[in-house]
Amino acid sequence: MNGTRADLLTISLFARATRLSQKALRLYDSMGLLPPVFVDPQSGYRYYHMDQTETARLIGLLRQLEMPLSRIFEVLQASEIERAPLVRAYWREVEADARQKKQLVQYLSDVLEKKENHMFEIQTRQVPEAKIITIQRRVYANDLPAFISEGFGRLMDHLKAADAPFAAAPFVIYHGEVNHDSDGPVEVCIPYLGTVDPGSDMNIRIEPEHPEAYATITKAQCAFPEILKAYDAVSLWLKENGKMCSPLACREVYFENWDGAGPDDLVCDIAYPY
Template sequence: MHSVVMRPGLTIGEFAQITRLSVRTLRRYHERGLLEPAVVDPDSGYRYYTSEQIPAAQVIHRLRELDMPLREVREVMDATDPDARASLVAAHLSRLESELDRTGMAVTSLRRLLRPEPGRLDVELRSAPPMTVAAVGETVDQARVLEWYDTAMDELDAALAGRRVTGPPGGRYAGELFTDGRGDVLIYRPITEPPAVGRVRPVILPAVELAVTVHPGPHDDIDVTYGRLGAYVTDHALVVDGPVHETYLVGPRDDPDPDSWRTEVGWPIFRVSPA
């Protein structure tokens, strides 16, 4: 009569085949404390796993495929509360979405830059008169300027609800925002009698000379328009002075279709006097 020797679980090879993960990957998970074998034979050092560990191995693999840091993977796997786990994963997915947005913007910009012959840039030299606006202004880090803009515009919309505005919204962006990564930003809507509510305050924008062009479509490649307008200013002996202006002729609050958006970019200038 033959005796049956019971194994302590699935060998690492069997577990690798079932989970479709390599033995090398499983060893790395063990070494980094992500997935401990159910049993490690003290004499042979062989690793053994149980079938109950299969979902955990697959979850870890998916999280690492999504570039979640090891520390956060451990937090997810150690969390016993489903809501806590979901919150950790959701936070990482939100960061991934932001990275995808930045990647998409970079690709769009690069494609436009690599066109053999860009179309002609229509530029208007304009004298903008003083303008009374309701505004929200703050010194902002460049990395969070889009988030800050959305919040500021929501506050403006709430403060001006039911009031008659006299033009499209706009923004003024200090050069330090781009050169130093942090600078003054002013978001505004023109209105005859601006209120003072929360961060919203009345501002009189001074008169300014501008070189103006219109950027069509989404803002993924607006940096290319900035660059071309800057080149125009330089080539035509105009000296830059002051914050860059943006006027949102058509934006996401007007039309959800990004292809319909029109953003007017204004570069403050003054003409160089002849010698």
């Protein structure tokens, strides 16, 4: 402890000086964001120094932005020159999330008002039987892109090491709803030729021959919630044409290199087996 007890403020006085509640100060202490400079070992009373008011004010302002405490900890741990870029990066994420929610509101409005969707041409095809290697996992919406990217990467590396070429385009099967409350499961799949031993969490099986209806979409249209429109369009086509969905789940077939594609390039088929 620097200085004397007379230099310090009780938690109630420090709360008044910083306009933070005592409950908030105790939380920030437990998170390591703003620990008191001294805690009386007998009474457990917390004492703060006036020099800590600047940190307290910064925390309060960041909370006004609804920045999570874990992100605030990162800002406080960063050097002074790194702090402003971290705040700007966080706000870019907030704005991107707001744009996505605005698009979702428009999508929901269209659904509730039963507006017809004529954006997509629905086609059909017969998909031959294929031997596929897969990784399946339960994931929520926030973790889905990372899982798909990582899963495809691992499967591709595994097939390359076994000198087993692709037999068709990679695809993702959704065995259940994926959102903030439901976790699928989701299965990344690659059809291949040759002989491959499965990895520790990989599975090899035969995907049966089947017909499917599909809509082809651009990379930009793969973004949520825009991609939902393609799913709706294929589902509606099946209903209007008296087709029953098969036990095989809906899927996204990625026939182009994702990283090399531009936003207007066609990269994916939204497909429903029937």
